[in-house]
Amino acid sequence: MSPLPLPQRIRQLSQTTLALLAFLLAAMLMVTVAYAAALVIEARTDKVVTERLVEAKIDWVTVQADGLQVRLTGTAPNEAARFRAVNMVGSLVDSSRIRDGLDVIPAQAIEAPDFSVQMLRTEDGIQLIGLMPETPGEGAMTELALAEAAAALTPGTELTNMLESANYPAPETWGPALAFGLEALERLERSKVSVGASQVKVTAISDSEAQKRRFENELRAIAPAGVQLVLDISAPRPVITPFTLRFVVDAEGARFDSCSADTERARSQILSAATTAGLSGRPLCTIGLGTPTPRWAEAVSLAIRAVAELGSASVTFSDADVTLLAGSDVSQAAFDKVVGELETSLPDAFSLTSTLEQKETATQGPAEFTATLSEAGDVILRGRLTDEMQREAVDAYARAAFEGAGVLTATRVDATLPDGWPVRVLAGLEALAEVDHGSLLVRADTVEVTGVTGSQETRGRITQILSGKLGQGQTFQVNVRYDEALDPIASIPTPEECAADVNGVIAQTKITFTPASAEIATSARPVLDALAAILVECPPMQLEIGGHTDSQGSEGGNQALSQARAEAVLVALQGRRVDTSGMTAVGFGEATPIADNESEEGREANRRIEFVLKGVQAAAGAAASAGAEAAPVAGDPGAEAADGTETVAPPANPAAAPETEAGPDGEPVAETVADAAPADGEAAPVAVAATAEGPDFSGDTSPSVAPTEKTIRPLPRPEGLASQESP
Template identity: 25%
Template structure:
C-alpha cells in the first residue's frame, strides 16, 4: 500500500483485492517507514563493524610501535577514544598525534590522564622468613608484572601487590631491572629489607653465614645495574660465638685472624697495633662478624694484645668474647715481668683465663729456703705459679706461726713437676727440723745446713738424709745439733743399772762413751736417755771418759759434767779409794775442766757363807775379766773397779780362804807363761790385801797354760784362757 498525496487509500488493480478501508491507510504507512529505518540502521551497522575492527587493530599496532603500551584505544565508527594513565604529557601528545595521522580516523577523543608524580620515587621489599612484602611505586603495569614475577620466583609468599602504585618520577632507565636486582640480593638474606629511592639502593638485614656475607658485600661493592647507586649497606654479618680475635707473632710479623665488629673498629685496631709494634709487618686476615663486646672495651683488649706481643718476639694473644688468653715464651725476666704486669691488670669487662707464658730458662735451676727463728725466706726459681703456691703453702703448714716471705721467680729449665714436688716436700720437712738454717735444691741435689731444732729433730733429719726419696741426693753434713747451754752430761750407777743422760756432741762421741761403759763397767743394764747436742766444751770426750773410769770404782754414784765443771759423788768400796779417785781425776782432767769429789765409804755388806761369797765372786768374774798390761803382771787400771767389788764381796766372809790362780795362753815359752801366771796371781793377792782382805786368807798360784777353757788356736780362745780364777773355801778365821 502507498500513501498518496491526497491521503486516500485506493484498492489494488482490478482483478485484485478490494480496496482497504480508508481509516487504516496512515497506520500502514507508519509501519512501513519504521521497518525501512531499521533496515537502514542494520545495513549501516553491518557495514561499520569491519571498519572499527580494522581501525582498532591498526591503532594497537601503532601504539606498540611507538612504545606507548600504557594507552588503550576504542573506535566508534571512525571516531577513536583514547584511555589510560600516562607517565608524561609528551607521551599523551605522541599518542594523539599517532592516531590522528592514521588513515581512516575521523576524530580522536583523548580521555587519558596523567599519573601522579612521586618524588622521591621509592620501592621497598621486606623479607621475613618465607614472606616477602612489597610496597611503593612502579612506573607501569609492565614493570609491575616483571617485579611480581621476580618476587614470586624467590619461592616466598608475596604480599603487597595492592600497595604497588603506578606513578611518575621513576629514574631513567629500566626501573623493573633495578627492582628485580634488589629483590635478588634480598633473597640472599634470611630476613631483611631493601629500599630503592630514585636509583639509590639501601639494603639491611643479617647474613646467614660469613661466606654469604662476604659474597653479598662483594656484589654490592662491585658494579651495579645501570642507574643504580649504593646508598647504604647495613647488612650485619652473622653472630660469631665465641667472638674470636687472635693475634699471633712470629719472625715474619703479626697475623690477625678471627673477627672484628666493624670496619671502623678494624681500622682503629690496626692503627693501635701499628703504634705498639712499630716496624712489624701486620697481616690482617680478620672478617666482620657480630657478637663482640662493646667496641670501646674490645679495642682496649686489642691494645692489651699489642702490648703483650711487643714484649716478646713470638707469642699468641686470643680474645674470646670477654676472656683473654696469652701464650708466649719469655726470652728474659724483663719480658716475663712485663707480661705478668699485663696479667694483673686486664681491661674492663675482660678477664685473663689462660696465662701460658713460659718463663726464661735458667741454669742451674736452683732454689732455697732460708729459716731464721721468726721467718722463712724463699729465693731462687720455681717452675710454675702452681708449684710456687704449693711450696709456700707447704712451708706455712710445716712451720705454723713462722712468717713465709716468697721472693722466688718463675723460670724454665727445671726438673719435672714430679721431681720438683718430691724435692719440695723433702726440703720443707727437713727445714721444719731446723731452728735456723737452709735447704737448697739444685736440680736433684739437696743441701741441708743449720742448727737442728732439738736432738730428736737432728736424729730424724739425718735418718731422712741417709734414706732420701728416690732420685734425690742429700747432703746434711752441715746440719749442727741443737746448741745446749749449760752443756750437761751424766751417768748414774745404782745397783746393777746405769743411766746415761744429758748430751753428746756427735754420734762418734756417743758410741765412744757407750764403749767405755761396756768395757769398764760390769755389763750392768744400761738406760740411755742421752741426746745429741751442740755446744760441748773442747775436750768433752776425754773428760767424760776420765770421769767414767772413776765412776766404775764406785759402788753407787753419779758422774755429772756441766760445761767444764765435773762432779763425782757416791760410795767407795774399799778404804783409801776416795783419795785415789780424786787424785786420778785431778791428774787426768786438763784445764779448763775442774772437779768436785763427794765420796763416802759404802756400808759393809751383810755377812755371807763361803758358798755365798763364791757365788758373788763368780757373778762378778762372769761379767768382767781382770785385765793386765800386755805381757806384764801390772793390773790394767780399767780393772780396778772390778777388783774393788771383789774385795767388797770377800770382806763379807772373813772366815774363808781365798785362792787366786793365774792362767795364760799358749803364746810364748811355757816357763815364761808359768812365771807370768804366778806373778799376775800375786798381783791380785797384793791388791786384795791392800783393799783390806787379810793376807793370811789369800794364796796365789800360777798354772801357765795348764787347764785351758778354750782351744788356743784362735784369738777368742786365747782371750778366754788368759784369766784369773778365784776360789773361796771355808777356813779358820784370821
C-alpha cells in the first residue's frame, strides 16, 4: 500500500490533535469545577461549624475544613469541654470526617486550704472553731493538744470544740502563730483571737485605758516574727462617782482642776465655753458614765460663763451640787447680779450655793492638822485631833493608805475643834495618798493638798475625793504638779518613737560600706553606736532593715549585695547587744530608688539602709482633732495608737505627726498638750509620748467653796449605781 499523501497526513494529524486538545480542555474544566465545588463545600462547612461553636460560647476551638475533612485544633479547659465540642461538630458533619486535634489543659493539683482557727473566750467558757492541718509540723500543737490547752484556761466550764482537720502540710509560720494566739487568749479574759498562718487578729475588751496599753505592749513584745499582729482592744467608759467638774479663774488665768462630760458633744460644748472664758491649750476632760442629768453640759457652760464674768472665782460641780466661790476682789453688786442670773438659768436638777469671799481681818492662826509624805516614803502626822480615839483611827488609816511607809504620829488632842474635823482629816489623807510625795493642810475653812505625781489624772482624782467626801459648801485646794520622771509608762518609748529616733539618726548620717562589698565602713561605726544606744532602750519590736543600691551593675548582683549589707547591719547591731529577735534583714536591690540614678548624687542617695517598723497600726496618717476624747481620770495618762491593719514606716521627725488613740466608740482621739507656762520656781512641763500635761496648777492658791445650804434639792442618784473609780 502506498503511503498517504502529505496533505492527508496533515489533516489526519490535526483532527487527532484537536480531539486530544478537546479532551484536555474538558478534563481541566471538570477539575476546575470540582475544585471550585470543594472550596464552596469547605467554606460552607467552616462557616456552619464555626457559627455553631460561637453560639455555644466555645471560643477556644479553631475549625479548618480540608475537602470533606474537618480539622479541630485548640486547647480545651478540661476533658468534658473537649468532648462537648467534638460532639457538637459531629452533629453537623459526619463523625468520620472529623479530625480531632484538640489538647486539654493538664489537671492541677488541689491547693491546700487556708488554715485558720477562731478562739472566743467569755465568762461562759471558750469556743474553738476552724480548720487545722492534720500534721501541724514539728513543735506545733495538734487539734487535741489545742483543745486541752484551751480547756485548762477556764477550768469548770465546758469547752465548745468545733475544730476540723485536713491532710495538707502546715505553713511554716502556723505553729508560732497558733502558740501566740493561745497565749493572747490566756491573757485576755474577754477576747476573740483569729489565728491564720500569716496574721493573728486580737479583739478584746479591757477594764481601763492603763490595762489596754499594758495588753498591747505585752502582745507586741511576744508576737512571732513573720506574723502580722492586728490589735483591736477597747476600754469601756468609766463610771465617775461623784460626777465632778471644777473651773477656776484667778490671777494665773483660766483652768480646769477637774473636768467630766457624758458625751463627746457635751465635752465639746464645755471646752468651747472654757475657751471663751480664757482657757488655753487642750485640757484633760474625761468622758464617762454617771452624769446626774442629760443637761450637764448646759449647766456647766452657764457656770463657766458666770465665773468668767466675775473675773476671780471658781465653780465646783459634784453631781448636782454646784458651789460658786467669788474672790474677795469681786464687788457685792457684781456678785449679786451674776449669782441671780445663774440661779435663774440653771436646770432644775441643780442646787447652787454661792459665797463671796471676805478679806481676812483675823490675826490669830487657825487650828491645823498637817501630814507630810516624803520622797523616801515616810509619813509625818502633826497638828490637832479631836480625841484619843480619832488619833488612833488616823494613825491606823495612814498606815493602811500609805502601805509600806514609815508613819510618825505627833498630834495632840483638842476637844474644841469644829464639827466634821475627823471627816476632813481622813478625806485629806485619802487625797494625799494619790501623790508620790507632798503635804496636806487641814483647817476649819479649807483642805489643801500639795504634791508631785507621775500621773496626769491625779489632780482630777483628788478633786473628786475632796468634793465627794467633804460635801457641799466646803473649801479645798489642789496644788499638784505632774512630773514625767515619776511616770513609769512615759519613760518607756513606744515602738513608733523608737523607729522615729532611729530614722532620725539615719537621716543625719548614712551607714556606709566599702565600695562593691557588704563590709561596713569604719566611718559608719559611730552611726551604729548611736542606733544601738537607741534600740537597747526600746521594747522588743518587729523592725525591717532594708538594703538598697543604685542601678549600676546587674539586677541580680545588686539584689544580693543589698541583702548582704542589710544582714551586715543586723549582725553589727546584734554585736552591740541589741535585741534583734524581731528584726529582719531584706535586700531590695535597685528596685526602690529615691533619686535619679543618672547622676552621682542620685546614685549616692539610692545606696542606703532603711529601718521600717512592721506589725503595728500606722499612726502617722491620723490627724489629732481638737477637743477629742482623752484618757480616764485616774488611769494611765499615756495613749497609743489603735492597732490598725496596715504597716508603714514612721516619719523621720517624730514631732511631725501627733499620735492618736482609739476612744471607747472607735473614733480617733487627740491627746492632751500642755500650753500653759509653769508657775515660778517649777520645772516646765515635759512631753510624754506625744502627750503633754495641761496647765501647771501647783501654784494655785484659790479656794474652792461649796454651799452651806441647798436652794434646790437635787434629784437622787439611781439606787444600785456602783461606785467605780476611773481607770
